[in-house]
Amino acid sequence: MKSYDLKPTNENILETLKNDRIRRRLYLINFLKFLDIVNTNATISLDGEWGSGKTFFIKQIIYVLLNTNIFIENENMEANREELEKYLGKDIMYDRTFLPVYYNAWKNDNLMDPLLSVIREIINSYSSTKKFTGNTDVISGIKSIAKDIISSFELHIPLPNKENPANPGSIDISGENLSNVIDSLDHLKKKNYLEQLEEEDVLQEKINQLFNQICEEKGDRIIVFIDELDRCKPTFAINLLERIKHYFDNEKITFVFSTNIIELQNTIKNYYGNNFDAENYLDKFFNFRFQLPTIDINEYLQFLGETLNTSYESTQLLFIMEHFKFSMRNINHYLQTYDIxxxxxxxxxxxxxxxxxxxxSDCIIPILVYLYLFDKKRYKNFLMGNEEEFFISLMLCKINDTYIKDFVFLTSSLSGSETREKGSLRAIYNLIFSQENYDTFFAKAISTKYKFVPKIKNILESCMSCLFDVSLFN
Incomplete structure (x- = not known):
């Protein structure tokens, strides 16, 4: 079974930038220019529906920022920069440099407090880059500040010590990297120590010092991308927003939240109550809002290697995806399930x-698969023969299609008060799913050429019943 997921690999990122298959290259360039303009502490929301490709988009941004940061080097950096200049233009080489940090909120929402896990990801992003340039004392400075932060959270709770297990109370931050600091943060982020702190201003100062030290070594600004916040538990989502607003006010840091604003508002209402003004709450939190543009479905299908031909089966698939405004994830699930x-x-x-x-095969199955994945209630009614009006209204959108005309223009006159198109479509639906109305004028005309025998419904039900709920496994 073919996988249709667009994974954020370096190859896919470069391919989408090169050929602009999802028609977002210009938007990405403008978003990068905006990040370069921001010169103060800022929180930005990147709004998009679930499955619209928000994660892929911010991974594209991160890739560009990493490969245009002159303080970060790896063996492919020069070649990558040349490729990016071809696709995005030379003006992507900004006057300032950025250290991007990716934080998946959903993977961390089992924690009592998100502050330490965010700090951990920032330090981890700093330490994971290959080459350090400039001031050789920066790492020592970061270690010293990180130790102060960890000590503030420790509150006499012993930390693990890999080098000296018999002495768990000590914090070992020696060595050439920051792995021990990260290990200590991993231990602490599982505890709810933040509520016990009495000197939060001191902690805030230490966090600012940490960011300043990192920027001294790895760039002018830190861009933290918070992903999947709208999927988190309400308590964690609220805590994360509040902690960032309170503790991360350094002028050199920008937060970008890729989220579905509507779903995030629902999360906030689940925490504060349905009458709470969640929209106004977020307006006070986000300094800027961006809307991720929809993709070009045809271009995206070509990128996936699904160049649809002129057969009716292909045009029906494309019609369903465009008519119901499929997101990237919806397209992936739909094509995978349809293939089965x-x-x-x-x-x-x-x-x-x-x-x-x-x-x-050409017309009914594409509709059934759509209903199966995205409208379970109507799917059941459709198989039971109770959705003829839905079928008629959907098919009338394609009434000029030659293939449909061959079915609905079988007669040369009208019968009763119903138009030829509606009467033929109603007959087709009932001949398949309810095996009734065989005596109608349209059913007789259709049946002379197309044999909708009773077994068709059984075959359709049998094929559909073999599916698991694919949407749960993608």
């Missing part, structure tokens, strides 16, 4: 010689 059902259905004999089966 279509293969099962086409395994039946003589499908190409049976016009009724062929119509179901």
């Amino acid at each position: 059902v279509s293969r099962l259905f086409k395994s039946y004999n003589n499908i190409t010689s049976d016009y009724g089966l062929q119509f179901c």
